[in-house]
Amino acid sequence: MEEGYSPVRKWEDLDNDILVKILQSFDLFELSAGLAHVCNMWRLARCDQLPWKKLDLSVLQSNFIRISRKPYVYVDSPSQEKLTRVLNIFLNLSHGNIQILILHYNLYVNDNQLTFTAERCPRLKRLVMPAWEKLEKPAIRRAFRKWKDLESLTMPSLEKPAYVIKKIARSCKKIAELKIMGPCDILFASTLVSFLPNLKVLSVRCTELSKSALVILLEGLKQLKVLNISHCIITEDLPPPAPTKILTELDESILEKASRLDKFLTCMSDSCIMCQRTRNDEGFMRWYKYEDLWKVDEVKSLAI
Template identity: 85%
Template structure:
């Protein structure tokens, strides 16, 4: 692979003459940046900048840093029953700190999309550093927040005034995140929830993000009441994804909670105003089966990269 990329560069520099150019730093920076787009993140930050000053300068080009995708990086961790709920070993934290330091320095504030792996646990200092160095951030994919304190999350969101899209984890009390987004991120329009969307959370979304346009709550337990709140309250909503959800309905006692096998006409009528209403409640669907097996709270670590998938293209990291 390295040999092929070197030959690719040699072919480019030989276009203007019969003999190769001996000074790599003389290669046109636009051509070099185009070539660097084919390198992976670790080659880009650890190998290329060491060649010469001109190549390091090329590694700072904004074209290379529209997206910082750390979805290939995971922490070495142990889950705990009590707060902070996750223990991450020191080498993992140091590796992430070093990686963020290099990437965010090279990017020079040009990152617009920042993607963390569902099992990459960021601490308060790392999140604060990322917020300070990514002032133009528009999309954040951050499903693991167990190690973060509320003040750190609030500070980060306050920095991201241009934030438009968030993929967020399941939090015990997520309302403070939604309220902070409403106050700080006036362009916010897309939300993906990787956890339960109960009646309280649905009501919070309606109260604080009434102009939300795209919402995905796939692969979770969702009550019919919460779904009605979303459909009636989010009047600007264009796309709603409830694919593979367990849809429940509370019945008067002593009747047990009912799991719906299909959506009734009242729900479909409320959803008819949407541009896209994405659903799947099939017994033959593997993802629906997994949601049921996990009792409406997906254990994404069991399914490798499936957490990256979404039926809404703008929210997907891994395409269907």
């Protein structure tokens, strides 16, 4: 070997397992763009199943306005088209290997996008999808039929939850964790007890929660191990003409029912900023005011 000569190794010579580890350090938008053009080995490694187990689109939001009629939200065409392009790229690259899918609180998926996603994510185990306003019931039913391995779901509150929860429960028998982003009234609590009685973990933080609904959850979900009601406004209905009472602390009857749980997470402090925000928003959090706080949860497995 001549003096001063340094052998040069090519990227194609790098072991594929090592290359996959390197690619895992990039975010998915980088993986879908310029990295593919480095060489054939990078393109092959990019399609390896390891980098694609989790698809986090929590940085992507819809451009929308609220409207007075159903579906109560209007998403402009460029925003919808952008989401369709993103889903096409990522879901085709993933080759069906995605197990965790995270969507932003203000990312509104339509029926066609949900169906496309469900067909290309048959192994999904965790879904974070807090915005369902643009979805019709048949599309939700078709999607969840594909997700038989689903174990964890983050969803919004629903006015008429029975149909949707029943269809989810029928198809997704492995669901053990549920997070509801919105009020949990007596109807919603009763629906969970009826159709998802085997829930192990439930979070209904930062919302209005009636004492009656809380009792239904504690008494009806016999397998429940963890319940998070942190920063909730706990209300109690009194006989008319008395107004609804807001509790400042949980009474002994509630604490007794919750004593069987492994974790009962609560916070009702006047000095707590999140409790103050829930009260200021009257029990229906306006998450757009608080940046990424919608991702937070006291239950580690439900946080993002």
